[in-house]
C-alpha cells in the first residue's frame with residue numbers, strides 16, 4: 440500500500456485525489472495547505488478515515504509512514520516543496536511546469552538523485568488518448584514532412600498567480616508546457632523559438648497573451664497563440680490541427696464520415712484531408728488521462744521503477760517554455 444501525502448490542496452490536487460481514490464494499492468493519509476480549511480475539506484473528501492491535515496508541509500514530511508508526495512503548489516513554490524520531500528526520503532509526483540527558474544529545476548533533480556527517491560512530472564497529456572493518436576498519425580508519415588502543428592486557445596485561469604510572470608508564467612509557460620513536452624516527444628528537439636508577447640489585462644503581472652513559433656531540428660514547427668488576458672467569459676476561438684505536404688489532420692470528424700458502429704461516447708476521431716480533398720478517418724478509444732496517469736505513477740513508485748516523465752523531461756520542457764517567454768519579451772529569435 441502506497442501511503443500518499445499532498446502538498447497543496449487546490450484545484451489540480453483535487454483532480455489527482457479523485458483519481459487516486461480509484462487506484463488499488465494507494466491511499467491518501469495526510470495533506471497540507473497554507474489554508475487549514477482547504478486541507479480539512481480535502482482530507483474529508485479524499486483522505487483515508489483519520490487522515491491528518493497540516494498548514495506547514497515540513498511537519499507533514501516528518502512522518503515516517505508517508506511513502507510518496509504529490510506536489511501541487513503554485514509553480515513558483517514547487518522547488519522548496521520537492522527538495523524538502525526528497526530530503527525526507529519520499530517519492531515525488533510534481534505538477535508541471537517543474538519550476539520557474541532553470542537553476543531551481545536543476546537543484547530539484549540533483550536533490551532527488553542524491554536522496555535516491557523516484558520523481559515524476561505531471562505531464563498528463565502523455566496519457567491523453569487523443570494526443571497519443573495524433574502522435575501516432577504524425578509519426579506514421581500520413582501528413583508527410585515537415586509538419587506544422589497549429590494551436591490557439593484562450594480563457595481565464597481561476598487564480599491570478601497563473602497570470603503572474605514570477606509565479607506561473609502565463610499561458611505560454613503554464614498552459615503550453617504540455618504542448619512543449621508533447622511536441623518534444625512527437626517532433627524531437629527544438630532548435631529555436633520566436634515569440635511576441637503582450638498584456639491584455641492590467642491585473643496580470645507581465646505578459647498574459649502571446650504568439651510563438653517553435654522550430655524543431657527536424658524542420659517541423661509548432662505555432663501557438665494563447666491569451667489569458669481577455670475579458671472573463673469572452674469567447675476565444677480555439678484551433679488545433681496539423682498541416683503537412685500531404686494534407687491536413689483535423690481533430691474530430693463529421694457524422695457522415697463515422698465508421699460503422701462508431702460511438703462518440705467511447706471513441707474519438709481525427710479526419711485527414713489529403714490530395715483532391717480525399718478524406719480518411721482515424722479513431723481512438725477515449726479514456727481518463729488523469730486516472731491513467733495516477734495508475735502509472737502509483738505502479739512505478741510501488742515497484743521502485745523510473746516513471747515515464749522524468750526530471751530531465753521537466754527540465755527540457757521548461758527550457759523551451761522559458762525561451763519562449765524570453766523571446767516574447769525581446770521579440771528576438773532564441774536558439775536552444
Ligand SMILES: NC(=O)c1ccc[n+]([C@@H]2O[C@H](COP(=O)([O-])OP(=O)(O)OC[C@H]3O[C@@H](n4cnc5c(N)ncnc54)[C@H](O)[C@@H]3O)[C@@H](O)[C@H]2O)c1
Pocket residue numbers: 446447448449450451452471472473474477496511512513514516534535536561562563598613
Ligand atoms: N496538469 C494539469 O493539467 C494542471 C492543471 C492545473 C494546474 N496545474 C499545475 O498544478 C499546480 C497547482 O495548480 P492549481 O490549479 O491547483 O492551483 P490553485 O491555485 O487552485 O491551488 C494552489 C493551492 O496551493 C496552496 N498553497 C500555496 N502555497 C502553499 C504552501 N506553501 N504550502 C501548501 N500549500 C500551498 C494554496 O492554498 C492552494 O490551495 C501549478 O503548478 C499548476 O501549473 C496542472
